[in-house]
Amino acid sequence: MAQAPAPEPVTDQETELGQAAYDQLKQKGEIIESSPLYDSLKPIADAISRTAQPRYPHPFKFFLVHETQPNAFATPGGNVYVVDSLLYFAKNTEELAGTLCHEVAHTIHRDGVALMEKEQRIKRHEIEAAILLGPTRAHIIAIALLGKLHSLGYSRDAESKADVTGSDICAQAGYNPWGLVWLFHDFQQADTRHVPQLLSDHPADGARIQTLQQHFRDNASTFSKFSSDPKTAKPFSAPRNVPEQFLRPGH
Numbered sequence: 001m002a003q004a005p006a007p008e009p010v011t012d013q014e015t016e017l018g019q020a021a022y023d024q025l026k027q028k029g030e031i032i033e034s035s036p037l038y039d040s041l042k043p044i045a046d047a048i049s050r051t052a053q054p055r056y057p058h059p060f061k062f063f064l065v066h067e068t069q070p071n072a073f074a075t076p077g078g079n080v081y082v083v084d085s086l087l088y089f090a091k092n093t094e095e096l097a098g099t100l101c102h103e104v105a106h107t108i109h110r111d112g113v114a115l116m117e118k119e120q121r122i123k124r125h126e127i128e129a130a131i132l133l134g135p136t137r138a139h140i141i142a143i144a145l146l147g148k149l150h151s152l153g154y155s156r157d158a159e160s161k162a163d164v165t166g167s168d169i170c171a172q173a174g175y176n177p178w179g180l181v182w183l184f185h186d187f188q189q190a191d192t193r194h195v196p197q198l199l200s201d202h203p204a205d206g207a208r209i210q211t212l213q214q215h216f217r218d219n220a221s222t223f224s225k226f227s228s229d230p231k232t233a234k235p236f237s238a239p240r241n242v243p244e245q246f247l248r249p250g251h
C-alpha cells in the first residue's frame with residue numbers, strides 16, 4: 001500500500017513546531033501510515049509541491065489523517081494534513097487542488113508561526129535567530145496551534161491572502177484556480193455540520209470569493225484562460241472502503 005512520507009528532520013524552529021505537531025497527531029492515532037488513498041492524493045500533491053517549493057525552504061509533505069470533518073491544515077515546516085473524507089467531499093480535481101494550494105500558501109506566508117507568535121509570545125528574535133524552543137515548549141505550542149487550526153484561528157485577511165497565493169500556485173501548476181470558488185459554493189450549500197473548518201471562516205459572506213474573483217480580473221494574463229464553469233472540471237474520485245493503516249504512538 002502507498003505510504004505516508006517520512007517526516008523532515010528538525011533543523012530550525014519551523015521544522016521543530018512541525019515535528020511537535022506531527023508527534024501530537026501521531027499520539028492521537030490520526031495519521032494514516034499507509035492506504036491506497038495516498039495514490040489518489042499523490043499526483044495533485046506532487047504537482048503543487050513542484051510549483052510551490054521554490055517559495056519555501058523546507059520540502060512540502062502531504063499526510064492523510066482521519067478526523068470527523070473533511071478538512072486540511074498546514075503546520076510550519078512544510079507538512080500539510082489532508083483529512084481522508086476531504087477526498088470524497090471534493091467534487092473534482094480542481095476543488096481538491098485549490099484546497100491544497102490554499103494550505104501550502106499559509107505555510108509560505110508563515111501564518112502558523114505568526115499565529116503562535118501572537119498567542120504564545122514567541123519572541124521575534126527567537127524566530128529570526130531560529131533558536132529552537134525545546135521539546136516541552138514546542139509540544140505546548142504545537143497543541144495550541146492544532147487547536148487554532150481547527151477553530152477559525154486565522155483572520156479573514158490571512159485567509160484571503162492564502163486564497164490569492166493559492167490561486168497563483170494552482171494556476172502555475174496547471175489546475176484551474178476556480179476550483180476554490182466552486183468549493184466555497186459547495187460549502188455554502190452543504191449541511192453546516194459538514195462544513196470543513198478550513199473554509200468556514202465566514203463562509204456565507206462571499207468576501208473571500210469576491211477577493212479571488214478580483215484577483216482573477218486584475219491578472220487576466222494568468223487567469224483568463226481558465227473557465228469559471230464547474231462543468232469543465234476534471235472529475236476526481238477516490239476509491240471507497242479502502243484500508244487505512246495508522247501510525248501508532250511508540251512506533
Ligand SMILES: [Zn+2]
Binds near residue numbers: 102106154159162198
Ligand atoms: Zn486557511
